[in-house]
Structures are given as C-alpha cells and as structure tokens.
Amino acid sequence: MDVGKKKQKTNERLxxxxxxxxxxxxxxxxxxxxxxxxxxAQHAELFVKRALQEDGHLTRV
Structure with a gap:
C-alpha cells in the first residue's frame, strides 16, 4: 500500500x-x-530546492 501512497504524492498537483x-x-x-x-533563474532554482528540502515535494508557502 505504501507504493500507492507514494505514487499519489508524486501525482499531486498544486x-x-x-x-x-x-x-x-x-x-x-x-x-x-x-x-x-x-x-x-538561478535564484528560482535555489528557491525551489529549498522548498523541496522539507520532505521531497513543495510545501505550502
């Protein structure tokens, strides 16, 4: 069941x-x-990387 949950998280859209x-x-x-x-562009890359550091996906701002 974990696989399904993991797949669901990767398919989530903002x-x-x-x-x-x-x-x-x-x-x-x-x-x-x-x-x-x-x-x-460079700042955006760093911005997104920091946002992803929490748990592997974008966190709500």
Whole structure:
C-alpha cells in the first residue's frame, strides 16, 4: 500500500491558489535578497530546492 501512497504524492498537483502563493513567495524572496533580474533563474532554482528540502515535494508557502 505504501507504493500507492507514494505514487499519489508524486501525482499531486498544486492548485492555482498554491501556485500564486508560491509565485508571490518567490517575488518576496527576490525583493528581500535584492536579486537582479538577470539572476532570477538561478535564484528560482535555489528557491525551489529549498522548498523541496522539507520532505521531497513543495510545501505550502
């Protein structure tokens, strides 16, 4: 049964509201860290990696 639960977690999708919250959290991170627009891609990678560190999937922001 664990396999089914694990598969279900990987197939979960974020709602439009969760995506918007994630986008706003990224924007806030950009402002707080004074990230230049040219560095947004690199910052986004780090931002998502940190969000995934908790338990292997994006956590609600």
């Amino acid at each position: 709602s439009i509201f969760e995506l918007e919250a994630l986008r706003e959290a990224f924007r806030q991170s950009v402002r707080e860290n004074d990230v230049a627009e040219a560095e947004w």
